[in-house]
Amino acid sequence: MTQTRRRFLQTTSLTAASVALSCKRLLGQAAGGVSTLADARIDILPSEPIGVIAPEIYSHFIEHLGGVIYDGVWVGERSKIPNRNGIRTAFIEAMRAVQAPVLRWPGGCFAESYDWRDGVGPAAKRPQRSAFWDQEDTNRYGTHEFMETCRAIGCQPYLAGDLRSLPASDFYQWIEYCNAPAGPNALATERAANGDKDPFDVQYWGVGNESWGCGGNLTPEEYGAKYRDFTTWYPRYGGEAPAGAEPSRRRDLKLIACGPNGDDIAWTRGVLRSLTAAHLPYGLSVHYYTSGDAKRFAHGDALQFDDAQYYDLLTRGSYMENVISNHWGALAEVDTNHRVKLIVDEWGAWYGKSTELAGVASGPQYNLSQQSTMRDALLTGITLDIFQRHADKVAMANVAQSINCIHSLMLAREDKFTVTPTFHVFQMYLPHRNAQSLRVEFSAPSIANTLAAVSPVGGNSTTGSTAPAIRLAGLSGSASLSSANGGKTLTLTVVNPHINQPLTTEIALHGMAIASVKGTVLASASVHDHNDFDHPNAVRPTTATTGTASGRRLMHTFPAASVTMLQFAVS
Ligand code: AHR
Numbered sequence: 001m002t003q004t005r006r007r008f009l010q011t012t013s014l015t016a017a018s019v020a021l022s023c024k025r026l027l028g029q030a031a032g033g034v035s036t037l038a039d040a041r042i043d044i045l046p047s048e049p050i051g052v053i054a055p056e057i058y059s060h061f062i063e064h065l066g067g068v069i070y071d072g073v074w075v076g077e078r079s080k081i082p083n084r085n086g087i088r089t090a091f092i093e094a095m096r097a098v099q100a101p102v103l104r105w106p107g108g109c110f111a112e113s114y115d116w117r118d119g120v121g122p123a124a125k126r127p128q129r130s131a132f133w134d135q136e137d138t139n140r141y142g143t144h145e146f147m148e149t150c151r152a153i154g155c156q157p158y159l160a161g162d163l164r165s166l167p168a169s170d171f172y173q174w175i176e177y178c179n180a181p182a183g184p185n186a187l188a189t190e191r192a193a194n195g196d197k198d199p200f201d202v203q204y205w206g207v208g209n210e211s212w213g214c215g216g217n218l219t220p221e222e223y224g225a226k227y228r229d230f231t232t233w234y235p236r237y238g239g240e241a242p243a244g245a246e247p248s249r250r251r252d253l254k255l256i257a258c259g260p261n262g263d264d265i266a267w268t269r270g271v272l273r274s275l276t277a278a279h280l281p282y283g284l285s286v287h288y289y290t291s292g293d294a295k296r297f298a299h300g301d302a303l304q305f306d307d308a309q310y311y312d313l314l315t316r317g318s319y320m321e322n323v324i325s326n327h328w329g330a331l332a333e334v335d336t337n338h339r340v341k342l343i344v345d346e347w348g349a350w351y352g353k354s355t356e357l358a359g360v361a362s363g364p365q366y367n368l369s370q371q372s373t374m375r376d377a378l379l380t381g382i383t384l385d386i387f388q389r390h391a392d393k394v395a396m397a398n399v400a401q402s403i404n405c406i407h408s409l410m411l412a413r414e415d416k417f418t419v420t421p422t423f424h425v426f427q428m429y430l431p432h433r434n435a436q437s438l439r440v441e442f443s444a445p446s447i448a449n450t451l452a453a454v455s456p457v458g459g460n461s462t463t464g465s466t467a468p469a470i471r472l473a474g475l476s477g478s479a480s481l482s483s484a485n486g487g488k489t490l491t492l493t494v495v496n497p498h499i500n501q502p503l504t505t506e507i508a509l510h511g512m513a514i515a516s517v518k519g520t521v522l523a524s525a526s527v528h529d530h531n532d533f534d535h536p537n538a539v540r541p542t543t544a545t546t547g548t549a550s551g552r553r554l555m556h557t558f559p560a561a562s563v564t565m566l567q568f569a570v571s
Helices: 002-011 016-030 089-097 109-113 143-153 168-179 186-193 220-231 265-274 307-318 320-334 374-389 421-428
Strands: 040-052 059-061 102-105 129-131 135-137 156-161 204-207 254-257 283-291 341-350 394-400 410-413 416-419 436-443 476-482 488-496 503-509 514-522 553-558 562-570
Touching: 040 476, 040 488, 059 341, 089 143, 089 410, 089 421, 102 143, 102 204, 102 394, 143 156, 143 168, 156 168, 168 186, 168 204, 168 220, 204 220, 220 265, 265 283, 265 320, 283 307, 283 320, 283 394, 307 320, 307 374, 320 341, 320 374, 341 374, 374 394, 374 421, 374 436, 374 476, 374 488, 374 562, 421 514, 421 562, 488 503, 503 562, 514 553, 553 562
Parallel strands: 040 503, 059 102, 059 394, 102 156, 156 204, 204 254, 254 283, 283 341, 341 394
Antiparallel strands: 040 436, 129 135, 410 416, 436 476, 476 488, 488 562, 503 553, 514 562
């Protein structure tokens, strides 16, 4: 059966327009024995577990950039905008609604010009600085405000250390300031005087950001040397070494080394070879953005696009799968036991400036803010499904960025606020957390990307091969199994990218019987549909109309251009 399906996929070369009829005929042959004709087929294989899906793959990122912090997150205690200790209430509530596990701050590139000492102490005495992204930063929002944000959300903090413009002592003293137990330690005393007696207990520490670019334009070997320099000693408080652990694992902090720009395997190889076993990090960060323009990075229009551009973006976004697999393979060349995990701490679709929020006179400017449509919701689903399918490799991922930026879940301008379609996908995918990822086979004709000939697929870089961007999977997704609440629940998330083609799909659960099924779907009349301040509910999920299950099978129709979450009670 598997070989038949594979042959079907390999030999099918159809344009999107001709998918429906040909597909029904071919699947009728491929699925032999299935009485109802289907456009596609999904086989879920519970006997092939992949790994537990880390909740951290649904994590977040905020940077001192445009209107992300000032106005997006921080409105100030005296603002008329509802806030909790200066933090926008709507931001807190939306982050709680998606159960944000980890929040990364203060950058991004900003982190590489940031002195944490500027952001602590009496607010009136904090210096205003010229900072990365050509913005003036008042430092009103600093370490304590960030920790208060994390407490309000109920998430873990992830601090990105400055490797470019500060020495190693500032890195370890920031750790000391955050984590030293209350007591005679000078930095713990300073922290207490600034309002927080108890340590923040920050576990995730980034050692530099994009050191191949804004973080210093280093070679992998130069970065490796700096990483060793910064991490040879740093304070560890309270962490118990696992019995018999080798020295490199005796750390309570989760250090994250600067990883590659998209598909740059040479960087990963070079960095890993520059680190000895004693210096292996907890994770290697990966940044992979998908440009809205097939030829130029960070171009294209978030709202105005044609069908070819729609398919092109989703196809190049799907290249995340290769990015993960390729870097995982490169890690294995040095780290044979795979102790180092991948941390995709920046990802998303990045467009040009045409939909940027209008700046406020003498107030916030919204550099790099952009609108988000159903197209971005589908990219979100495709990306989260990839992370879930690679649950054994990806320990954390942070969407860039949570509010008023590139691939945001929220947009805010003064007292106006809306969630985007991407927010809804994050919420729909919640049931996958901590569940066992299962192998799934999707059989549907792929879609030609007519712009592939000019598509760079290397993340920020434009030097990647075009080969993987030639076809888009006609249906993709992931499945997971959890045993919570006394029964077994199988969650299946699916993206149907066809703009005009619903896909009637036979879903087969191998070795499990379906007791009941329910679901949620995000679809809209047009892939250009989006929410804005005047229409915050233009795009929102609805209850899915599911087919009737019979034994181990369900026939279900995935609407055109949709993201669907199905939950099966199984035995
Ligand atoms: O998220 C915006 C920027 O993209 C970050 O500051 C940087 O790390 C990346 O290039």
